Amino acid sequence: MGKNIDFSMKVLVADDFATMRKIVRNILKQIGFDDIVEAEDGQAAMQVLRNENIGLVVTDWNMPNMSGLELLQKIRTNPKTANLPVLMVTAEGLKENVVTAVKAGVNNYVVKPFTAEVLQEKLEQIFKKLNS
C-alpha cells in the first residue's frame, strides 16, 4: 500500500463547491494524506501554489473564474511547477474535457463519484511514473 506515494506532502484541493472539497479531503485523509489545503477556484489555487510547497494538485475541471484547464496550463508553463502532478476530477460523460486535459498535461483523472481505492490507484500510477 502506498509504496510510491509520499503521504507527508501537502495536497491542494481545488473545487468551487465546498462540500465537494470536503469530500475529496476526507477521501485523501482516508488514503493517508494529512496535510491538505483547499482553494475555491483556479485563481485561489494559484495563490496557494505561489505561497506554499505543494506536492500534488487535485482539481475540479469546471470552476468559475479560472477553470481547471487554465489552472493546469498556468502550472505547466511556470518552470517552478511544470512537473507538479495534477489529478483532474471530472464527471462521467464529459469526454472532450478529459482528452483536452490529458493533452494539456494532466497526470491522470478520476470520475465522480470515486472511492478511496480508485483515487489511490490513480495516485499510485502517477507517482510510480514520476519516480521511475
Place this chain on the structure above:
Amino acid sequence: MAGKAPKSRELIQGLEGLALKVVMLEEGDLPGLGAFLTHLEQLQGMLDPEGTPDVALLFKQLEEVGNKLILQEIAAAAQGQELLSQGVSLLLTWARENKFPTDGETWKAYCSLSQELGLGEAGENSPKSESEPEPAASIEAQIWEDQELTANFIAEAREHLEGIESGLVHLEQFPTDLQAINAVFRPFHTVKGVAGFLNLPQIQELSHEVESLLDEARSGRLQINAPIIDLTLVGVDRLKEMLDDLQEALSEQRPLQIFDLQDIKDQVKQLQKPEEAPGEVSKRQLGEILVSQGEITSSDLEQALKQQKAESGTPPLGEILVKEGKVAPKKVARALVDQLTEEKPVPETPASPAAAEGKGAGDAQLPPTIKIDLVKVDNLVNLMGELVIAQSQVRQNPNLQDINDQKLERDLAQMSRITSELQMISMSMRMIPIGQTLRKMVRLVRDLSRKSKKQVELHLEGEDTEIDRNMVEAIYDPLVHLVRNAVDHGLELPKEREAQGKTPEGHLWLRAYHKGGSVVIDIEEDGRGLNRDRILAKAQERGIVQPGEQLTPAQIDKLIFGAGFSTAEKITEVSGRGVGMDVVRLTIERLQGKIEIHSRPNQGSRFTLRMPLTLAIIDGLVVKVGKERYILPAVAVRETLRPASADYFTVQGQGEIIKVRSQLIPLLRLHRLFNTDNGEVHPTQALVMVVEHEGKQQGLLVDDILGKQEVVIKSLGETFQKIKGLAGGTILGDGRVGLILDLAGLFALSQA
C-alpha cells in the same frame, strides 16, 4: 510527390519522434498519451490537404485510438498501444518511401487489429461503448454517513441554484452566450457530482438529466430555446423540492420521499431528439457521401446495404462496394476522410474554447470569503453596540471630566474612534448585497410576462448595494408585490404599447442604491401610469374622498396606499390576490421605511422604497419628558413646534387639539401617558412633536429635544412585550436607559 521532399524531411523527423513516444508508452500512461496526441496534431497540420486520403484517415484513426485509450474505452490497452505503434510505423514507411504501403504485412496487421478493436469505418460499425452508467442505488438504503456534510451540501446546493434562474432569463435573450450556458450548467454538474458521493440517487439522477440537456447546448449540439429553459426551470424547482425534503428527512431521521422524475426524463429525451439526430449523424453515412459525390448511384447503395445485411459479420460498406467494383478503393478512403472531417452542424455559436471552459468574465472576481454563523455575527453586533455605549459612559464620567490631562483626552478620542469604526465593520458584516433578492425577481418577471402575455425587459441596477441581512428577507414580499403590480397593472400588452408608439416590450427597472444613510429601491416601469380618474372615482365611492374635494395628482396617486384600496377591475392570476398596496406600505413602514410613488399618464410609474440600512439601529430623536428620556424614530417626525396659545384647544369628546397651518392635530401628553413627574404642563411652554404614522398625524407633548442619536434597539424582554407605545429600549450615552416609542401603539392609545 517528389516536389514535396523538403516537407517530407521535416515530417519524417516528426514521425520518428512520434514513434519514439509510442515506444515509450506504458500502460495507463496518460501524460505520455497526451504528449503523443499533441505531437500527432502538430504533424497533421503539416500534411498536404490534397495529399493521400489514406494517410489522413490513418491520422484520424490514431487520434481516435489515443482518445479511446485515455477514456479507457479500449478494454485491452496493450492492443491499443500496439495499434498505435503499427500505425505510426505505417506512416513512417509512407513518409520515407513516399508511397502508402497498402499491401505490406504491417498494413494487414494494422487492418485486422483495427477491426478487432472496432475502429475501421468509424461511426458505422464501431460499437458505441458508452451507455450512461446510472447508479441505481436503492432509496431504502438511505444512510447519510456524514450528516454535517449533507447539511452543508443542502445549503450550498441551494446557493448555487439561486443564480440559475437569472442566468436562464439572460440566456433566453442571448441563447448562444456560452459563458451563461456554462454558468447554468455548472450547478447541476456540481450537484450531481456531490450527490453521487453522498448517495442521493434521486438528486443525482435529476441533475444528471438537466445537466445532459444543458451539455448538449454547451457543446453546441442544441440551440437554447424556450422549451429548454422552461424544462430547466422545472428541474430547478424539482431539485429545490428534493433539497427541502432531504433537509426535513435529515432532521426528522426519516427516509426520503420518492419523486417521480419520469416527466422530466421524457421531456429531456424529447428535446434532445430532434436536433440530436443530425448531431449524431453529423458523421454522415458513408454511402450517402459517395452518392452525393456522384461516385455511386442510390440504387448501388441500396443493393450494397442489402448485401451488407445479408452477409455474416456485417462487413464494412466500403468493402462491399469495392468488391462489387462500384467504386475505387481510393474514393472510399476519400469519402471516409470526408466523413470524419465533416464539421458538425454547430448552430451559429461563436464558440471559443476558452469560453467553453467557462473562465467567466461574468463571474465577477470575488475576494476570498468565509462563512460565519449568523448568530455569532448578531452577538458581535450587539456587543459592539454595548461597547460603544460603555465607551461613552467612560467619557461622560463626571470624575473623569474634572481631570485635565491632554494625554487622557487624546487616548479617549482615539478609543472612541476605534470603537465607532469597529461598530461600522461589525455592522457591515451583516450586510449582504441586495443582488440576490433582485435576481429572484428575474424569474418572477419571466413567469409573469408569460402568464400575462406581455413582453417585459427587466433591468437590474445596483446589485452590489448592501443591506442588512434581516432587512433583505423582510423586503422580499413587498418587492414581489410591487413587481407583480408593475407587470400586471402597469405595463400594457404589446399591441396597446405599439398603438401608443412605444416599443412592444415593456421595460421594468429595479434599482438599488444608497442615499443619505438609507437604501433606496426603485421599481419603475414605462407602462400606462396610474389611472387617476378611476382611483378618484373609487375613493369617492368608498367615502375616502368627499365629492368636490380638490386633490392634486400626487395626492390622488397616494390614495392607492389606503387600506383595502384596489382598482383592478378583475382579479387576474397574476396579482389579484386581494392584497392591496396598503399592505405593502404597512410592511415598509413597520421596517422603518417609506414608500413613495411617482406616476405620469402613459409614461409609467415609479415606486420608491426608502429603507434604513439596518433594523438593529434607528436614527432617533432623544426627547425629555419629566425626568425620563424617550426616543422617537426620526423618520416619523414631521416637525417640531411650540404652539401659540391661540392654536391650542380642547374639544369636547376629542381631547386636546393643536392647529398647525389650519390643520387640526390631536395632542397626546407623554408625561400623562407614562405618568412621569415634573413634566411641562402647558403646551405653550413645552414642545410638540408632530409625528406621522400610517398617514395620520399626531402631536406628542414633550419637554425638550435633547439631541439626535443613532440608537441600538434592544428588546425589553418578554415581560414587557405587551406594553403599548414602547418598541424597545436602548442604553444612552450616559449609561441610562431610554425607551423607544412605538408610534403604532401610541396612536392606538390616543384613540382609545
